[in-house]
Amino acid sequence: MSAPVQGHVFSGENLAPQPVSVAHEADMLQVISESGTVSYAFNSVRISDRIGRVPRFLYFPDGKTLETPDNDLVDAWENSRRRGRAAGIIHWLEQRSRVAAGATVLLVASVSALLFFGLPVLARRAAFVVPASIERKAGEAAMQSVRKILQPSGLSPAERALVQRQLNRLTGSLPSNRKPELVFQSMGGKNPNAFALPGGFIVVTDEIVKLAKNDDELAAVLAHEIGHQECRHGLQSVFRGSAALLVVSSITGDLSTLTTFSSTIPFLLLQRGYSREFEAEADQHAIGVLLAAKIDPHNLAKILTALENEQPENERDFSYLSTHPSTAERIRAIEAQKHAFGAVAQAADTASVTIKLDQTRSPAAADVAELSDLGRDGTPPQPVSQVAPDYPTALRRAEIQGSVVVEYIVDREGNVHDVQVIRSSHRDFEAPAIAAVVQWKFVPGRKSGRPVNVRVQQEVSFNLSDAESDQRKPAERKP
């Protein structure tokens, strides 16, 4: 027995309020007013959930409504009848500042975790279960818009056949229903590019075909795109895009009024974050494809450097916003992975392949001599050919000179391995320096008359006077 609840009853017939007090006795609610008392079975009365200090409403079976501010008394009724438990718990949570603080932290953390970790996993899984036929249809739809945006290719049939031959070198191991299909388009003279769409479409632009200095570089580009295709990056980004949208809008449904401009910026960043990761994965895949086709993965590093130089300089100014990982970063990763792949391939593969691969395998650390170890009768490695590095366009225009100190190993055959930047005057010099050094050839260093692996440090300088002459056409200079 508790104190009666004071409030107003509305008949549902008109708006006239009638002051009443309501008592809870046994199983009944007694509504007492001037005109008499009406009793209702407690269980026939619906009671609105408690929310903050909002008045409670009791809905009686005969259509009448009670409005009362006596929240606590109504709660006591419900407790004594063991009703409204779930709503009571929610209200309890809603009243606590600490709960609110904890909820805020949890919410922010879980939304970020979902967006940055959960979605990619789900998207990947989903992308790999989509049937090939559906993936193909999605790709065809994407191709239609590509055709609208880009111009028709001006490549001759012979040039197209050349690209196709490079592709054929790489796709031997792919199942027949996943053979990529080449599509030739033109970017209108600028921005050399190639990209993969879902369903095995590889779009090759005239500009990148012209940019590639040799067949192997072209093959490297194609291998990279095959990497995108085999990792289903096209579908994954579709799923990520729509799923992110779904999650964000369902959680922040309330925020729909936030105008578009503020909400698109994080999405742009997010999307670009995805792409970075995809590029790295495609590079990794490409190295495997290239090694399997017995093509030196250095070609990927070389064409990447060339691509970077072709990009309009102002797009490179904001590398944190750029879709692709910085080229230097990628080249370093290619270097590292190449060796890992090589080692695995050697262990698993036949002898004939091993010999070939051995050229790209770096010597074991213990087997490398320092220059100082060579002794008096020893000879350091002698350069046979040294390719000059490409001068980064932006730096050349800004008239910035500088140098990069690299360390590398010259193996017993005179090839360069494990190029590392020790220090550099400008980050943008690093990639071209590495790309150049890996192409160098040496007469191997000797110790006691036998060729040995030697670790060498060297400074690669970027001087504007040199660059003017050999920009674009790296000349081979005899030492």
Next chain:
Amino acid sequence: MGYGPDEHPFMSEPPVSEENPTSFPDARGNPPASPAEIPASPSQVELPLPETTDTPADMRRAMEDALSPAPPPIPEPPLVAAMETPPLAGTPPPAATPPLQSFNFHGDAAEYFRIWIVNTLLTLVTFGVFAAWAKVRRRRYLRGNTELMGHRFDYRADPRRILVGNIVVLILFLGYMVVGQVYPLVLVGTFLVAIALLPWIVVRSLAFNAHNTAYRGLRFYYHQTYGMAAMTYLGQALALPFTLGLYYPAWIRNQREFVIANHRFGDAFFRFNGKNGPFYATYVLAGAMVFGAVMVAGMLIGIIMTASKHKVMTMAELLPFFAIYGTTIYVAKHFIYARLFNHVWNHTRLDDHRFVANMQTGRWLGLQLGNLGALIVSCGLLYPWAMVRSARYALSCLQFQPAGPIEKIARLGRDEGNALGETTGEFFGLDFGL
């Protein structure tokens, strides 16, 4: 931001239409020129013939006029206290302005934040299932804290029905996303279907919302006219291209009329007699604002481009353009809201009861810019605070002017009297927060 108009019955801009079954040929304010005016003994009363445009309340009033002895012409009738013989439409009190009743908002930003954050988190951990309950709680908080003449508004929606509605929408959306990626034709098809369904969706949402909003034990009601909705939203949209968009403000006005004038509260019908002029003035000013911003931002971009000598703009250089443009769009949106808030409410009547709105555009814009800044800085977490601020100010700008005792407003039809109320027989609650 704004406030989702969905969140609050009186913040949401009152609704709109075309001629409706109860169009308002202002027969109301005029005394019925019928014999009913003549005092007669009850037995000899000649009952007034109902007019086709009469609402049930009109008819009841006419009946009462006829049956009760005409009150002697009192020079200054006591307005509110007169419960027995209220000053009815038939006997307009000369010049005495009825007192204004204010809407009061009792919500508290901190309290609402706690409610919002807990419910949002619960929605997340239940993978969205709880969203329906969360929505009902949020709305009940906002409506339940809105007071008029000593009593609160009530939101009665059954979360389970909203849940079913959410599931239906989710399935349709997922199907659309997946199928649409593969068969682009489906996108076009879905688009057409969505357009064709638009009037139905609008009407269903309005009806669901009205049915679940109650005041003093009586539900609001929305008269569902799909044909009229199609005419208003789609038919009139066809006029836009032919008038080079000049019809747009009139179209918006007609939408408002369609929404407002199909609402009723018991036997009291909402009417809207807003004019086209203020709509045109508002949209022209807002358009000029956006145009000016584009010009300024464009010039700024031109200066930056000249200074940087680049051929292609980078993202960072375009940022000022988008910032200016986006902010102006946001300001224009709320400028329109504030101007139309006043015009629409001042031309909305509930039966003979009026509304008086006097929102100050400058204050509203200042408030909303503050909200925008807070939302951006807090990544949206301050949404509840912005919501409460908006609701409090908007409601403080709105007053109700009863023409007589509102207790007279009575139930009409079976439906709205049922307290449990889920008798509309609808399978699920569609609610898009229109």
